[in-house]
Amino acid sequence: MRAWSEAQRSAGRRIGFVPTMGYLHEGHLSLVRIAKELGCDAVAASIFVNPAQFGPGEDFEKYPRDEARDLEMLSGEGVDAVFLPGVKDVYPDGYQTYVEVSGVSQGLCGAMRPGHFRGVATVVAKLLLAALPHVAVFGEKDFQQLAVIRRMVRDLGMGVEIVGAPIVREADGLAMSSRNKYLAGEDRIAALCLGKGLRAAADLFAAGVREPEKLVDVARAKILSEPRAKLEYAEARNPETLSPVRSPSERMVILVAARVGPARLIDNITLGGSAT
Numbered sequence: 001m002r003a004w005s006e007a008q009r010s011a012g013r014r015i016g017f018v019p020t021m022g023y024l025h026e027g028h029l030s031l032v033r034i035a036k037e038l039g040c041d042a043v044a045a046s047i048f049v050n051p052a053q054f055g056p057g058e059d060f061e062k063y064p065r066d067e068a069r070d071l072e073m074l075s076g077e078g079v080d081a082v083f084l085p086g087v088k089d090v091y092p093d094g095y096q097t098y099v100e101v102s103g104v105s106q107g108l109c110g111a112m113r114p115g116h117f118r119g120v121a122t123v124v125a126k127l128l129l130a131a132l133p134h135v136a137v138f139g140e141k142d143f144q145q146l147a148v149i150r151r152m153v154r155d156l157g158m159g160v161e162i163v164g165a166p167i168v169r170e171a172d173g174l175a176m177s178s179r180n181k182y183l184a185g186e187d188r189i190a191a192l193c194l195g196k197g198l199r200a201a202a203d204l205f206a207a208g209v210r211e212p213e214k215l216v217d218v219a220r221a222k223i224l225s226e227p228r229a230k231l232e233y234a235e236a237r238n239p240e241t242l243s244p245v246r247s248p249s250e251r252m253v254i255l256v257a258a259r260v261g262p263a264r265l266i267d268n269i270t271l272g273g274s275a276t
Contacts, residue, residue, distance in 0.1 A: 001044070001046075001081070001083040001085075001130040001131055002130055002131075002132065004044070004081050005044070005130075005131055005132040005133070006132065008041070008042045009132065013041035013042050014039060014040050014041050014042070014134045014135070015040060015041075015042050015043075015044065015131070015132065015133040015134050015135070016032075016035030016036065016038065016040030016042070016043040016044070016133060016134070016135045016136070016137065017035070017043070017044050017045070017046070017127075017128070017131045017133035017135065017136045017137070018031045018032050018035060018043065018044070018045040018046075018079075018136070018137050019045070019046045019048075019123075019124060019127045019136065019138070020045060020046060020047055020048075020070075021047070021048065021049045021050065021063065021178065022047040022048075022049060022064075022065055022066070022067065022070050022178070023063070023064040023065060023066055023070065023178040023181070024069070024070045024073050024074070024178075025168075025176045025177075025178065025180075026168050026176055027139055027141065027167070027168035027175075027176040027177075028045075028073075028139075029073060029077050030139075030165060030166075030168050031137040031138070031139060031165050032045065032074070032077045032078075032079055032137075033077065034137050034163065034165050035135060035137050035163075036078075038135055038137075038163065040134070040135055042080045042081070043078070043079050043080055044079065044080060044081040044082065044083060044131055044133070045074050045079050045081075045082050045083070046082070046083040046084070046085070046127050046130075046131065047067065047070055047082065047083075047084050048083075048084070048085055048090065048123065048127070049063050049065065050090070050119055050120070050123040051087060051091075051119075052091065052098075052115075052118070052119030052122055052123060053115075053116050053117075053118075053119030053120045053123065054116075054119070055113055055114065055115060055116065058113075059179075063178070063179075064178055064179075064181045067084070083127070083130060083131060085130075090123065090126055097122075098118050098119075098121075098122045099118065099121040099122045099125050099152060100118055100121065101117060101118075101121050101148045101151050101152050101155075103151065103242075104144065104147040104148050104151050104241070104242045105117035105118075105121075105144070105148050107235075107242075107244075108144050108233060108235065108237075108242075108255055108257070109144050109145075109257060109266065110144065111233075112232050112233070112257065117144075117145070117148050120145055120148060120149070121148055121149070121152050124149050124152070125152065125156070125158075128153070128158060128160055133160055134160065134161060135160070135161045135162075135163060136149075136160050136161070136162055136163070137163045137164075137165055138162065138163070138164060138165065139164070139165050139167065139168075140164045140165060140166055140167055140268070140270075141167045141175050141176075141177065141266065141267065141268070142266070143253060143255055143266075143268045144242065144255070146162070146164050147242050149162055150162045167267070167268075169195070172192060173192060173195035173196070173199070174188075174191055174192055174194075174195060175194070175195065175265075175266075175267045177265065179263045179264065179265070180263070182261065182262045182263040183260065183261060183262075183263050184261075186228060187228060187260050187261035187262075187263070190226050190227075190228035190229055190260050190261075191229075191260045191263070191265055193222060193223045193225070193226035193229050193258070193260075194223060194229075194256050194258055194265055194266075194267040195267060196222050196223075197218070197219035197220065197221075197222035197223045197234070197256060198219055198254055198256065198267055198268065198269040199269075200218045200219060200221075200222050201215040201216070201218050201219040201254050201269065201271070202269055202271060204218050205271040205272070210248035210249060210250065211248050212236035212245045212246065212247075212248070212249065212252055213236075215236060215252075215254060215271070216234050216235060216236050216254060219234050219254055219256060220234040220256075223256060223258055226260075228260055228261065229258045229259070229260050230258055230259040230260075231256070231257075231258045232257040232258055232259065232264075233255070233256065233257050234254070234255070234256045235254070235255055235256075236249075236252045236253070236254055237252065237253050237255060238251075238252065238253075239251060239252065239253045239270055239273075249272070250272045251270075251271065251272035251273055252270075252271050252272065253268055253269065253270045253271070254268060254269050254271065255267075255268040256268065
């Protein structure tokens with residue numbers, strides 16, 4: 001990966017990079033297209049299911065994988081290179097170094113999944129060091145993850161432009177996710193409650209409501225009205241700092257997480273302007 005990237009840089013080419021855990025969907029492919037729209041001359045992607053970001057009892061072993069399908073999809077989008085490291089390549093025997101990002105990693109998914117963002121920051125740092133991109137594109141569905149990566153890159157002076165890409169949704173409004181594969185039948189229908197809750201908050205915001213607790217309450221109520229959904233959190237945060245929003249504001253992001261059947265789902269909506 002490094003040799004390819006150094007050759008691209010030597011030729012004066014601008015490199016875009018899309019890190020993934022595979023089992024790709026239209027949301028991932030949109031990141032590739034955005035990298036190209038940003039003027040990248042060469043686009044690379046990576047596929048690596050990162051064990052360091054899964055906690056005990058989480059779905060590392062059963063996380064969906066289909067490398068051949070993923071490579072075909074990336075080829076169809078004109079991706080120039082794909083990095084497919086093994087676990088021992090990323091974490092060789094005796095591995096001891098991890099990246100911790102405080103502040104933005106606290107609360108939300110950071111509270112529900114201890115150690116998760118340490119694993120995310122570490123693997124993304126290693127992937128960026130391997131791919132040496134000028135631009136890396138990440139989806140806004142994982143909003144807290146994006147904030148963690150932006151803070152890490154800024155704090156460590158890594159010299160990579162981090163771009164957030166809009167959430168891509170199914171026709172019925174469900175945010176695209178590799179874990180949607182876990183949903184079937186009534187669980188699949190029940191999962192729509194997250195998007196419905198966020199849209200209810202957006203409608204209230206459009207009607208002029210700016211009090212975060214009222215916006216969160218309407219999203220929470222919609223999710224709680226679905227008996228198959230187990231709400232983990234619904235919160236209003238500042239889109240840039242991820243600090244809690246406790247007073248009326250013209251801009252905020254509402255973030256929600258819930259378990260539906262075997263799937264843990266997250267979603268969000270930025271009110272008062274684009275998250276990017």
